[in-house]
Amino acid sequence: MSEIPVGILGATGMVGQRFVQLLADHPWFKVTSVAASETSAGQTYAEACHWLLSTPMPHAVRDLVVHPVNGVLNCQLVFSALPSHVAGPIEEDLARAGLVVCTNASTHRLDPDVPLLIPEVDAGHTALIETQRRRRGGGGFIVASANCSATQLALALKPLHDAFGLHLVSVVTMQALSGAGYPGVSALDILDNVLPFIAGEEDKLESEPRKLLGKLEDGEITPAPFAISAQCNRVPVRDGHTECVSLQLERQAGVDEVISVLEGFSGPPEVTSLPSSPSRPLLVSCQDDRPQPLRNRNSERGMCVTVGRVRPCPILDFKFVVLGHNTLRGAAGGSIHNAELLVAQGWIT
Ligand SMILES: NC(=O)c1ccc[n+]([C@@H]2O[C@H](COP(=O)([O-])OP(=O)(O)OC[C@H]3O[C@@H](n4cnc5c(N)ncnc54)[C@H](OP(=O)(O)O)[C@@H]3O)[C@@H](O)[C@H]2O)c1
Secondary structure (H helix, E strand, C coil): CCCEEEEEECCCCHHHHHHHHHHCCCCCEEEEEEEECCCCCCCEHHHHCCCCCCCCCCHHHHCCEEEECCCCCCCCEEEECCCHHHHHHHHHHHHHCCCEEEECCCCCCCCCCCCECCHHHHHHHHHHHHHHHHHHCCCCEEEECCCHHHHHHHHHHHHHHHHHCEEEEEEEEEECHHHHCCCCCCHHHHCCCCECCCCCHHHHHHHHHHHHCCEEECCEEECCCCEEEEEEEECCCCCCEEEEEEEEECCCCCHHHHHHHHHCCCCCHHHHCCCCCCCCCEEEECCCCCCCHHHHCCHHHHCCEEEEEEEECCCCCEEEEEEECCCHHHHHHHHHHHHHHHHHCCCCC
16 A cells, blocks of 8 residues: 555644654655644744654654645645644535544534544444535545543443443543643642643543444434543643543443453454554553553553553442553544544545
């Protein structure tokens, strides 16, 4: 297969840089365009970008000239890492112009005709693309990645929902600083502190997993019928969101059964061979003091979510801790994984 030319919107930001890093050696995609705000447009990527990652900026992008996001992009597929308040109309225009848009922004996630995609969770939801094309016209389409916290939660909930049915889910998050973008939260607000509010986050966490685990029937998704209560906190961790989850199941199960279902989870066969797929999407730790962001976030190149401390809950049925890398599985890595699925399913040729 010849490499598919791709663009990155918001290429200079926290998630945009992860896209640049991950796409540098990608077997199917080649970065041909980068775009950011008017402040960066017209400069080379090396001039415009304050590079934050520990690997060097890839040579192939250093001299690319940064476009404005409404400029002409020389590509077939666009990864969007734009702030949600600007992403909406820009992504719609690009899709109308015939491009495939894989977005991390929240704007279109709950649109009824936009697949909210995690390959191991709802690969079949890409059928919504037909509905989207019928409703919106234009040759392209939009596919959204879920919120970073919702992604790792949905990966942990999926096998349990399939095996036992979920009734109630309570989740308390401890979210990393990189989740707030760059420069993000002021040091004076977060050092020696925990912030018990992240704007919009609890709504996303209470709605997105229900769409992800919902049923597609007659071109529409019926959200999964369980209720989620979320409390989201920002903590002084660089990367990796930790979530304490308690849940009630529809059907009784023992703790060994729950662990075995989590351990046995894998995506459908069309997903397991994608370049970004981890060898397994969930790793269950039996160590009492895991998962920890510092020690578990990079598991399988940051694409594997770690679940630990699975135990009975005296109020609901079970409780456990979930950890995932927010800018890898929860953002750029997840979006690239989605695009790979679109190629494998023939939506991008
Ligand atoms: N960080 C995470 O862990 C995470 C996880 C999941 C989803 N997301 C979502 O991903 C998106 C990007 O997040 P981020 O953390 O990378 O944010 P960020 O670090 O603030 O980066 C924002 C990017 O968008 C560009 N931009 C800002 N305002 C713009 C405008 N008016 N027009 C055009 N471009 C503009 C910036 O360009 P300049 O450099 O030129 O200003 C920069 O490239 C957001 O929608 C966020 O909610 C983030």
